[in-house]
Amino acid sequence: MGDVPDVYQYDNIPGTLRVQIVHIIKDLIGVYETNKSEQVFLDIHNIICREHGILSLGSDISFMFNVRNNMLYTKRVLNFIIEAEEIEQVLDSVELTFKFFEKLYNKGDTIKNISNTIDQLIKELNFRFREHGIGYQYESGEIIRVDSQIIHTEAVKPVLQLLSDTRFQGANEEFLKAHEHYRHGNYKECLNECLKAFESTMKIICNNQGWNFEPTTDTAKTLIKICFQNHLIPIYLEDQFSSLRQGLVGGIPTIRNKQAAHGQGSQPVNVPQYFAAYQLHLTASTILFLIEAEKSLP
Numbered sequence: 001m002g003d004v005p006d007v008y009q010y011d012n013i014p015g016t017l018r019v020q021i022v023h024i025i026k027d028l029i030g031v032y033e034t035n036k037s038e039q040v041f042l043d044i045h046n047i048i049c050r051e052h053g054i055l056s057l058g059s060d061i062s063f064m065f066n067v068r069n070n071m072l073y074t075k076r077v078l079n080f081i082i083e084a085e086e087i088e089q090v091l092d093s094v095e096l097t098f099k100f101f102e103k104l105y106n107k108g109d110t111i112k113n114i115s116n117t118i119d120q121l122i123k124e125l126n127f128r129f130r131e132h133g134i135g136y137q138y139e140s141g142e143i144i145r146v147d148s149q150i151i152h153t154e155a156v157k158p159v160l161q162l163l164s165d166t167r168f169q170g171a172n173e174e175f176l177k178a179h180e181h182y183r184h185g186n187y188k189e190c191l192n193e194c195l196k197a198f199e200s201t202m203k204i205i206c207n208n209q210g211w212n213f214e215p216t217t218d219t220a221k222t223l224i225k226i227c228f229q230n231h232l233i234p235i236y237l238e239d240q241f242s243s244l245r246q247g248l249v250g251g252i253p254t255i256r257n258k259q260a261a262h263g264q265g266s267q268p269v270n271v272p273q274y275f276a277a278y279q280l281h282l283t284a285s286t287i288l289f290l291i292e293a294e295k296s297l298p
Contacts, residue, residue, distance in 0.1 A: 008135025010147060012189060013090050015082075017132045021094060024076050024121050024128070028101050029074065033253060036104065041073040044096045048080065052089055068115035088184070091136060095143040098122065102141065136183075140172070144179040147277050155284040162291045163201075167208070171200035175287070178280060194283040201287045202227055205294050232293050 029037050045057055057076040077093055084090050098121075105118050126137045135146045140160045155210045176194035202223040207211045211230050213223065219285035227233070 008133055010135050010145065011087060013087055013134060014132055017128055017134065018082050018090065020128050021125065022081055024080065024125050025081075025094075026095055028097070028118070028121050036229075037101075038071050038074055040097075040104065041071070041077045041102045042095065044077050044100060045073045047096060048077070048089065048093055052086075052090065087251055091143050091183075094125070094143075098125070101215050128170065140176060142180060143183070144176075145183040146279075151281050153180045155281060155288055159288045159291075160286045162288065168201065168204055168291075171204060171287070174200055175283070177185045178283070182276055182280055185273070187271035187273060190276045191271060191279050194279050198283055198286060199223060201290055205232065205290060206230075207237065208294070209297065227290070232290065 048057060057080040081090055081093050084135065084181065086092070098118075102118060122138055129136050137142050137146050137152065138144075139157060139240065140163075144156070146156075159175065160172070162168070163175060174193050174197035177188050177196060181187070181190040181193060199220050202220070204225065205216075207215075209230065211226055213226050214261060218226070270283055
């Protein structure tokens with residue numbers, strides 16, 4: 001399939017990609033009972049209409065994709081993916097479709113053994129996004145914005161995999177919320193959720209290790225100090241990682257506190273996209289380091 005770009009655009013989903021996405025969804029539909037998949041699309045249809053202020057979605061494309069005539073809402077959602085003008089409407093429709101069908105699969109509501117089918121279709125979806133240079137990926141039930149495939153592959157995706165552990169559920173939800181805010185351009189809210197995810201990760205590690213801390217009052221700076229005192233970073237690497245500690249104390253917490261946590265005064269605080277991107281990637285790298293470092297503890 002050739003090389004894929006590492007520079008993305010975010011404002012348009014080309015027609016070819018939309019058709020490829022519908023083909024992928026058609027394969028997804030094929031592994032479920034008709035009545036269950038149609039119910040899924042009824043729910044998706046109603047959510048999209050409510051969220052985007054639409055009375056009803058589009059027309060009939062069944063002749064293009066061999067969709068059964070009785071699957072009215074399936075056809076409407078697929079047509080909406082093809083024709084919707086706003087990129088957020090398309091992304092929300094695709095996200096909901098995969099999220100709902102993943103829930104069906106996890107409940108075992110299938111008519112055949114499809115242990116790898118959904119994973120393969122998600123991989124194809126993400127490849128198609130990359131192939132067309134569209135900066136979004138479907139990860140952990142959300143479509144998230146990708147600024148660099150290298151950073152996404154080496155930091156964001158591994159963090160999402162580690163945070164999928166049930167003990168990190170709170171941090172996972174906060175980190176995904178940060179991505180959702182980032183995708184929608186809510187950069188101050190993105191910073192807030194990044195800090196929450198960062199603090200939650202340290203609290204979970206402290207709790208797992210039985211380290212003394214105050215769950216409701218300890219700030220990021222205090223939690224970082226506790227982690228160093230308990231050799232989350234090995235003592236023989238303390239000098240080497242002293243700059244890392246300063247980066248953690250002066251990076252994530254300070255950025256959030258100065259940009260998002262205090263009163264704005266007479267002039268609204270404007271957090272630029274590149275600043276939020278830096279914060280998001282720094283949070284991912286730091287959480288990844290902390291979780292991996294915990295695994296090395298005796």
